[in-house]
Amino acid sequence: QVTLRESGPALVQRTQTLTLTCTFSGFSLSTNGMCVSWIRQPPGKALEWLARIDWDGETYYRTSLKASLTISRGTSTNQVVLTVTSVEPVDTGTYYCARMCGYGEDSGRFWGPGTLVTVSS
């Protein structure tokens, strides 16, 4: 059974760094072809893909946010971490992690429930 769950602070001060952790089970990120993505959704707005990390450590970022995002493996083999530096109120939203390469079998089939992050000014 595949599960993912996001964790992190609910409230972050403007200009600080936001660190979110995705803890997953039921699959290994070391398996050939596996990917984990972070997606966010500002209140009342559309989904926005942020970053992806692959089984071989390759990483990809949303072009417009590349300078402020870092995706990496966590301290445990079943964790992926997203950091967002210098956050602003526009970074407020629900952050999701998903098993998503963006193409291929089962991409997007499994999502975490999301975690709401508010950036205060």
Added chain:
Amino acid sequence: SYELTQPPSVSVSPGQTATITCSADALSNQYTYWFQQKPGQAPVLVISKDYERPSGVPERFSGSSSGATATLTISGVRAEDEADYYCQTADRSGRFQIRFGGGTSLTVL
């Protein structure tokens, strides 16, 4: 680089057919995925690789793609289908990007 364009809203009566489109210049080169999202919930994959229906998704959901437009069709719409729907593709033309459409709010009258 390209954007995915969806109609902001679609309204249908129960039992009728809802059609939601997703268009982009380069759509024909990539598979389209469709997600359903109800308020306060994570998105759920309803169509994979243009037309494949994941297990557990009702047969009334179908997908197709032709040229620059992908289409999600919901036949015999039920009240429970009222949700936001998002299309998604992967842009591998330059730096890899995953793109989502702006979303379509489906209202069941």
